[in-house]
Amino acid sequence: MSETSSERDQVRLAKLDELRSAGIDPYPPRLDSPRSHQAAEAVSAFELAEARPSGDPVQVSLAGRMVSRRIMGKVGFAHIEDGSARLQIFVRRDVVGEQTYDLLFKKLLDLGDFIAVSGVMARTKTGEISCEARQMQLLAKSLEPMPDKWHGLKDVETRYRRRYVDLMVNPDVRATFVTRARMVQAIREYLDGQGFVEVETPVLQPIYGGAAARPFTTYHNQLKQDLYLRISFELYLKRLLVGGLERVYEIGRDFRNEGVSFKHNPEFTQLEWYEAYADYNVVMDRVEAMLAHVAQRLTGGTVISYQGHEIDLAPPWRRITLRDAIIEYADIDYTQFPTAEELANAMRAMGHRPENTSNRGKLIDSLLGNHVEPNLIQPTFVTEYPIEISPLAKKKAGDPTTVERFEYFIAGMEMGNAFTELNDPLDQRARMEWMQQLYGADDEERHPVDEDYLLAMSYGMPPNGGFGTGVDRLAMLFCDKSSIRDVLLFPHLRSLERDEADGE
RNA sequence: GGGCCGCUAGCUCAAUGGUAGAGCAAGGGACUUUUAAUCCCUAGGUUCAGAGUUCGAGCCUCUGGCGGCUCACCA
Numbered sequence: 001m002s003e004t005s006s007e008r009d010q011v012r013l014a015k016l017d018e019l020r021s022a023g024i025d026p027y028p029p030r031l032d033s034p035r036s037h038q039a040a041e042a043v044s045a046f047e048l049a050e051a052r053p054s055g056d057p058v059q060v061s062l063a064g065r066m067v068s069r070r071i072m073g074k075v076g077f078a079h080i081e082d083g084s085a086r087l088q089i090f091v092r093r094d095v096v097g098e099q100t101y102d103l104l105f106k107k108l109l110d111l112g113d114f115i116a117v118s119g120v121m122a123r124t125k126t127g128e129i130s131c132e133a134r135q136m137q138l139l140a141k142s143l144e145p146m147p148d149k150w151h152g153l154k155d156v157e158t159r160y161r162r163r164y165v166d167l168m169v170n171p172d173v174r175a176t177f178v179t180r181a182r183m184v185q186a187i188r189e190y191l192d193g194q195g196f197v198e199v200e201t202p203v204l205q206p207i208y209g210g211a212a213a214r215p216f217t218t219y220h221n222q223l224k225q226d227l228y229l230r231i232s233f234e235l236y237l238k239r240l241l242v243g244g245l246e247r248v249y250e251i252g253r254d255f256r257n258e259g260v261s262f263k264h265n266p267e268f269t270q271l272e273w274y275e276a277y278a279d280y281n282v283v284m285d286r287v288e289a290m291l292a293h294v295a296q297r298l299t300g301g302t303v304i305s306y307q308g309h310e311i312d313l314a315p316p317w318r319r320i321t322l323r324d325a326i327i328e329y330a331d332i333d334y335t336q337f338p339t340a341e342e343l344a345n346a347m348r349a350m351g352h353r354p355e356n357t358s359n360r361g362k363l364i365d366s367l368l369g370n371h372v373e374p375n376l377i378q379p380t381f382v383t384e385y386p387i388e389i390s391p392l393a394k395k396k397a398g399d400p401t402t403v404e405r406f407e408y409f410i411a412g413m414e415m416g417n418a419f420t421e422l423n424d425p426l427d428q429r430a431r432m433e434w435m436q437q438l439y440g441a442d443d444e445e446r447h448p449v450d451e452d453y454l455l456a457m458s459y460g461m462p463p464n465g466g467f468g469t470g471v472d473r474l475a476m477l478f479c480d481k482s483s484i485r486d487v488l489l490f491p492h493l494r495s496l497e498r499d500e501a502d503g504e
Numbered sequence: 505g506g507g508c509c510g511c512u513a514g515c516u517c518a519a520u521g522g523u524a525g526a527g528c529a530a531g532g533g534a535c536u537u538u539u540a541a542u543c544c545c546u547a548g549g550u551u552c553a554g555a556g557u558u559c560g561a562g563c564c565u566c567u568g569g570c571g572g573c574u575c576a577c578c579a
Contacts, residue, residue, distance in 0.1 A: 007548060008514065008530060072542090073535035092536065111529070125537045148515040148528050150540050155515085157571045169515095211579065232579090258578055259505085268579090355577090369578085407579090414579065470579070483572095494570065 361388030416469030
């Protein structure tokens with residue numbers, strides 16, 4: 001599949017040859033002088049020494065990618081960039097010698113090459129702290145040109161397809177993924193501190209469940225078994241409560257075979273936890289506390305800025321019932337319309353265009369998604385959900401149509417879902433069987449009945465509160481990104497079609 | 505899936521339907537404190553693909569590909 005070599009490819013390959021004939025390994029296995037400092041460390045070491053009257057020279061050995069170069073005859077400057085910072089190096093021919101200066105630095109190095117530099121830290125005439133090179137070693141030759149040093153890489157598609165290039169030239173992108181990592185770390189810190197145990201449950205599941213979603217299917221050849229990539233962890237984690245683990249959580253990948261959008265990727269990271277002897281009120285308290293903790297860790301405060309909105313994560317958050325929220329934002333009191341048909345008619349009378357469904361819960365959910373959700377900028381818990389769309393949640397005492405469930409919303413996005421978990425095995429079986437009727441056989445969100453889950457529950461499951469949230473959406477929030485693709489290192493994209501005439 | 509927008513040199517971008525250009529990057533040269541270094545010279549293109557209209561298409565039309573935004577659907 002290699003194309004006709006362009007001139008620029010030829011030039012780079014010729015440089016490889018020239019390096020080798022000069023006895024220079026373009027890909028040496030290690031540094032001649034082991035790295036002593038990261039760039040940022042070298043700068044602080046110099047600043048420290050500079051502040052002392054009799055500061056000794058600061059000797060350093062650095063390594064990084066050469067990202068700019070300015071040659072002025074027999075002296076030249078370059079910037080190298082490592083994981084900590086960008087640092088200028090100053091190279092003089094009469095210091096490093098002709099072979100290093102003329103052949104290597106001036107002629108055979110390219111922007112993008114990894115190099116090691118040993119020398120002394122100094123301040124240049126213009127005041128920039130730099131490393132004056134005594135020795136220089138090529139560490140890895142780059143064969144592809146770097147993007148424009150000033151404009152960087154802007155093309156969105158290329159940024160996603162070649163994230164490594166995006167990362168090397170756009171510092172904000174690296175910062176985003178560091179922030180994401182710190183966010184996940186802070187989540188674990190909170191939960192671990194609360195006595196939760198982190199566990200891992202199967203990604204490959206013979207029966208999927210725990211969410212209303214369409215799964216990916218796969219197949220185990222030797223076992224001759226159909227398997228599904230999990231759409232949630234829920235049913236496995238709750239089995240652990242049966243087994244006596246009282247507080248469990250999992251952070252991992254879910255897979256849903258649905259549309260992709262700025263907030264949906266086919267695989268995404270989910271956090272779920274389950275806590276014995278807690279109900280959904282306890283869960284709400286925890287969600288507030290956890291996200292306030294994360295915000296503190298990342299920003300030192302609880303107010304974050306998201307797409308121009310100031311969002312305050314400090315507890316307590318607004319709590320509103322689903323019924324009141326829909327009355328407030330859509331002006332419909334769904335309790336006045338006890339059947340799907342009546343509710344759909346009422347919605348039509350209000351100018352909405354509800355889909356044809358006999359599932360009243362789905363209609364209510366669409367009112368929530370279309371009319372309520374976009375308005376919930378500040379963190380908000382919406383509570384008390386219809387039973388038809390909540391097969392795993394416990395009924396509210398005295399109201400058989402409603403369950404103890406909440407979803408929480410921030411910045412107009414649904415961020416997560418929780419309930420007082422249903423632990424009555426007979427009720428659970430009835431609810432699952434009811435779902436079979438409620439969702440037609442052609443409904444792609446219809447769930448199979450998980451007999452082993454029912455068996456587990458029959459052994460006795462403590463009352464508990466469970467919670468699930470999209471880690472990527474939290475990352476969008478804390479990284480101030482409007483698209484999930486900007487917080488995924490390698491977002492899913494269609495494959496590029498290869499030109500078949502392009503030769504193998 | 506629908507609608508709108510985009511795709512031109514390695515990168516960032518130009519180009520009334522009339523010879524495809526610039527800056528950076530690259531190659532050659534000058535330059536011993538520059539920093540978007542500067543100066544001189546050079547090379548670099550199937551304008552996403554295909555078809556059509558036209559004397560002539562990067563530009564107009566159609567089909568397809570990929571992407572972005574958005575609507576629908578969903579967690």
